[in-house]
Amino acid sequence: MxxxxxxxxxxxxxxxxxxxxxxxxxxxxxPVITPHDPNEVNTADxxxxxxxxxxxxxxxxxxxxxLSRIILGSRVSLxxxxxGVGMAMVIGVTFGVIAAFWAGWFEIIVMQIADVLYAVPTxxxxxxxxxxxxxxxxxxxxxIGVAYSPLFARVCHSAVVxxxxxxxxxxxxxxxASHLRILWKDVMPNILPLIMVQVTVSxxxxxxxxAGLGFLGMSVAxxxxxxxxxxxEGREYFYSAPTMPLFTGLMVLIAVFSFNLLGDGLRDILDxxxxxxxx
Amino acid sequence: xxxxxxxxxxxxxxxxxxxxLKAVDGVSFEIQPGQIVGLVGESGCGKTTAIQCxxxxxxxxxxxxxxxxxxxxxxxxTLSPEExxxxxxxHISVVLQDAMAALNPVIPVGEQVADIRLAHTTDSNRAxxxxxxxxxxxxxxxxxxxxxxxxxxxxSGGMQQRxxxxxxxxxxxxxxxxxxxxxxxxxxxxxQILSLLLKARExxxxxxxxxxxxxxxxxxxxxxxxxMYAGEVVESAPTKxxxxxxxxxYTEGLINSIPPLGGTPMEFLPAIPGLPxxxxxxxxxxRFAPRCAHAKxxxxxxxxxxxxxTPGHYVRCFSYKEEMN
Numbered sequence: 104m105x106x107x108x109x110x111x112x113x114x115x116x117x118x119x120x121x122x123x124x125x126x127x128x129x130x131x132x133x134p135v136i137t138p139h140d141p142n143e144v145n146t147a148d149x150x151x152x153x154x155x156x157x158x159x160x161x162x163x164x165x166x167x168x169x170l171s172r173i174i175l176g177s178r179v180s181l182x183x184x185x186x187g188v189g190m191a192m193v194i195g196v197t198f199g200v201i202a203a204f205w206a207g208w209f210e211i212i213v214m215q216i217a218d219v220l221y222a223v224p225t226x227x228x229x230x231x232x233x234x235x236x237x238x239x240x241x242x243x244x245x246x247i248g249v250a251y252s253p254l255f256a257r258v259c260h261s262a263v264v265x266x267x268x269x270x271x272x273x274x275x276x277x278x279x280a281s282h283l284r285i286l287w288k289d290v291m292p293n294i295l296p297l298i299m300v301q302v303t304v305s306x307x308x309x310x311x312x313x314a315g316l317g318f319l320g321m322s323v324a325x326x327x328x329x330x331x332x333x334x335x336e337g338r339e340y341f342y343s344a345p346t347m348p349l350f351t352g353l354m355v356l357i358a359v360f361s362f363n364l365l366g367d368g369l370r371d372i373l374d375x376x377x378x379x380x381x382x
Numbered sequence: 383x384x385x386x387x388x389x390x391x392x393x394x395x396x397x398x399x400x401x402x403l404k405a406v407d408g409v410s411f412e413i414q415p416g417q418i419v420g421l422v423g424e425s426g427c428g429k430t431t432a433i434q435c436x437x438x439x440x441x442x443x444x445x446x447x448x449x450x451x452x453x454x455x456x457x458x459x460t461l462s463p464e465e466x467x468x469x470x471x472x473h474i475s476v477v478l479q480d481a482m483a484a485l486n487p488v489i490p491v492g493e494q495v496a497d498i499r500l501a502h503t504t505d506s507n508r509a510x511x512x513x514x515x516x517x518x519x520x521x522x523x524x525x526x527x528x529x530x531x532x533x534x535x536x537x538s539g540g541m542q543q544r545x546x547x548x549x550x551x552x553x554x555x556x557x558x559x560x561x562x563x564x565x566x567x568x569x570x571x572x573x574q575i576l577s578l579l580l581k582a583r584e585x586x587x588x589x590x591x592x593x594x595x596x597x598x599x600x601x602x603x604x605x606x607x608x609x610m611y612a613g614e615v616v617e618s619a620p621t622k623x624x625x626x627x628x629x630x631x632y633t634e635g636l637i638n639s640i641p642p643l644g645g646t647p648m649e650f651l652p653a654i655p656g657l658p659x660x661x662x663x664x665x666x667x668x669r670f671a672p673r674c675a676h677a678k679x680x681x682x683x684x685x686x687x688x689x690x691x692t693p694g695h696y697v698r699c700f701s702y703k704e705e706m707n
Contacts, residue, residue: 270483277437277478278549279471280501288497292488375488375533 109372116368122361130177139168141175142326150344160350163333164340169347172328173354179322179329180358183240184309187247192302194248195255200294202256203263204286214260217253225250225312233321240323243316247309258301262294296373303366307359314355330355385412385452386589387436387474387557392449394428394435401662405431405444407613410688413557416583418590420604420621422597422636424658428613429593433559436591437474438466454556472502475550477579479562481542485534491545492518492530498552517548521578540571544578551582558582559591564599576603597636601625609633612659612669615688619695629697631674668700676701 111117129136138159145166153161153169160169195217202213220228229246236242266272267290275285310330316322317331318338325332330351337348389411396403406428413419421429434440436451438458451458454473458466470476475498478484486494495514499505505513511530518526521544534542543563550558560579564572580603582588594600600607601621608618609632617630628634635654656673659665665672671681681700688698 270478270480271486273439274476274478274484274546274549275497277439277470277476278498278501279467279469280497281467284497284501288489288493289486292486295488375535 106372110368113368113372115364116372119361119364119366119368122357123365126177126358126361127181129174130181133175133178137168137171137174139171141167141171141328143167150340152344153346153350161344161346163336163347164344169350172333173330173351176328176330176333176351177354177358179240179327180310180313180331180355183243183247183313183322183329184306187244187313188251188302188305188309190244190248191251191305192255192298195252195257196259196298198252199256199259200263200286200290203260204267204282204290210260213256217256217260220249221253221257223250226315229312229316229321233316238321238324243313243322246316247312251305251309254305255298255301258297259294262297263290266290266293296370299373300366300370303362303369307362307366310355310358310362383414384455386415386417386454387413387591388450388452389432389436390450390452392432392435392451393447394431394440394444394449395447396444398443398662403661404613404664405661406435407664409449409610409613409615411608411615411618413589413591415556416587416589417606418579418583418592418604420600420607421591421593421610422595422600422607423610424595426658426661427610428661429595429610430561432610433476433561433591433593436559437470437476439470468502471498471555472553473555474557474559475553475555477543477546477550477558477560477563479565481539481546482534484546485542487534489533490531491534491537492526495530495545495549495552498549502553513552514548517551518545521545521548521551522574523548539567540574543567543571543575547575547578547582551586551588554586555588557589557591559593561593562595563592564594564596572599579603597640609636612664613661614669614698615696616670616699617695617697618688619697623692623695627695629691629695629702630670630699631676632670668698 110120145162148158148162148166149164151158151162153159155161158168158170160173163169163172198213202210225246228250229243232246232249233242272285272289275289313322313329314331314334317329318335320335322331323329333351334348337351341348389409392406392409394406396405409428409432411419421432423429431440431444435446436458440446446459453469458469461469485491492511492514495517496510499510499513500507515526515530518530523529523541523544537545564575567575576599579590583590592600592604604621606618606620607624609616609630611632617624617628617633624633625637628637632654638652639654641651654673659669659672665682667682667684668674668686671677674681678700686698686700688696689702691697691702
């Protein structure tokens with residue numbers, strides 16, 4: 104509650120949060136709110152312009168309703184981004200924090216692996232994963248999870264390295280707190296804002312990434328729509344029917360922008376030292 | 383009476399490449415139950431290293447190379463890490479110098495006080511919280527119920543130190559180690575913090591090891607004073623005795639440098655000339671000899687032993703060797 108109250112004082116973050124809630128609702132309620140069956144082919148109505156009767160955003164090359172496909176496509180995009188980033192967060196935070204807390208050979212090995220992974224472009228990793236497991240949503244999620252985990256590991260590692268030397272950690276140790284208690288009560292609350300910001304920013308990248316992979320034909324197989332695959336389909340007819348990739352791209356833009364706005368604002372909102380100004 | 387804490391011939395060195403920094407070199411002292419003992423010395427004389435040894439939290443590359451630390455019939459240096467963890471906070475607790483740094487900035491202070499209870503007792507979350515509020519009230523924080531939910535930065539320095547003291551008192555420890563708890567606070571607040579420590583002794587019978595380089599505050603609350611210089615104890619005696627009859631030239635220098643109250647104002651306070659020796663390269667004889675006005679030849683050549691001048695008054699100086707017993 105306190106969080107929501109503080110969120111409202113930060114206009115940009117609040118706008119971002121509202122937009123994310125709307126997009127999430129759209130994805131959840133997709134089967135109910137789509138005006139047409141997103142996969143219904145109607146060759147008579149191909150490439151209808153936006154504003155045509157019954158098709159607010161027009162139709163694509165098979166006469167399918169673009170609006171309905173954008174709405175349904177949000178499911179794949181958000182699912183891939185959410186699960187992928189969630190996986191990256193769990194792996195990255197776990198290894199990053201443990202590596203920083205128990206310094207030594209474990210730290211060296213983990214951070215070296217993270218650096219190597221970080222040096223490989225996400226696209227290369229995705230290509231490898233899709234090459235191994237075939238074209239599927241799971242492969243894309245897995246690729247994003249693997250490719251983004253070094254980011255979380257790096258962020259958490261450097262934060263914990265500086266926190267573990269601070270006075271209150273030393274004080275906890277002097278007062279007989281166990282390692283687990285120090286991790287849970289001293290370290291985690293202090294890196295939580297960093298993780299939250301990293302999550303929101305990564306989510307926006309992951310949506311773009313999914314769109315990019317879809318554009319290259321590596322995401323879900325047709326006819327299931329995703330924002331990336333729709334962009335890819337629209338590309339070939341861009342000069343004759345530009346509106347379809349335009350609206351899809353706009354949707355990607357809105358989603359990415361919203362997550363970025365929220366991420367930016369969260370950093371201030373989650374810091375108790377900044378609350379005083381808001382009281 | 384059996385002493386509560388007994389440190390015997392403690393030596394803790396820092397091994398840095400080829401050089402050895404002798405931070406604590408043969409320190410011995412005792413604390414009786416309920417006694418307030420002051421550990422005095424200038425910065426770098428090994429006070430903090432000595433307490434880090436007692437808590438077994440000496441940072442690497444420091445190592446305890448010799449000595450025994452007896453607490454409550456247990457040699458702390460032989461305990462397992464888990465047994466040691468249960469002693470910290472529960473039986474020996476600490477009040478650190480910088481209260482702002484000692485408190486977690488993102489967790490409400492009440493939770494931090496409650497946490498000590500959760501770590502060492504079977505209290506439920508609720509009971510621990512109530513105990514925390516009660517402790518904060520006892521240490522003089524007004525409206526503790528409400529303010530337990532505040533964060534550290536919302537308190538003044540004195541209030542923060544009260545909260546740190548509340549955490550130190552949470553489990554009724556037998557020994558409280560206060561490491562310069564009044565540094566950085568103004569005198570009226572210093573006074574309040576000192577009386578808070580005295581109250582803790584009165585109500586719970588805790589012994590206090592009070593560490594400071596501020597002779598004035600030490601004199602005002604301690605029963606007994608230990609003077610450290612360059613990693614060793616140079617003099618140790620009851621407070622009154624040390625004030626009226628200081629024996630070691632270093633102690634004398636310390637006492638002379640306290641501004642006198644009343645009398646004719648002095649232009650300059652007498653200061654001890656020179657600097658403490660480099661702990662990596664200690665002089666072979668008495669460590670204070672290079673700065674000492676009474677230094678003789680033997681002082682520069684041989685290291686004096688800590689001897690009992692009168693019962694309870696120990697001094698490490700050649701001037702007193704013949705008068706022993």
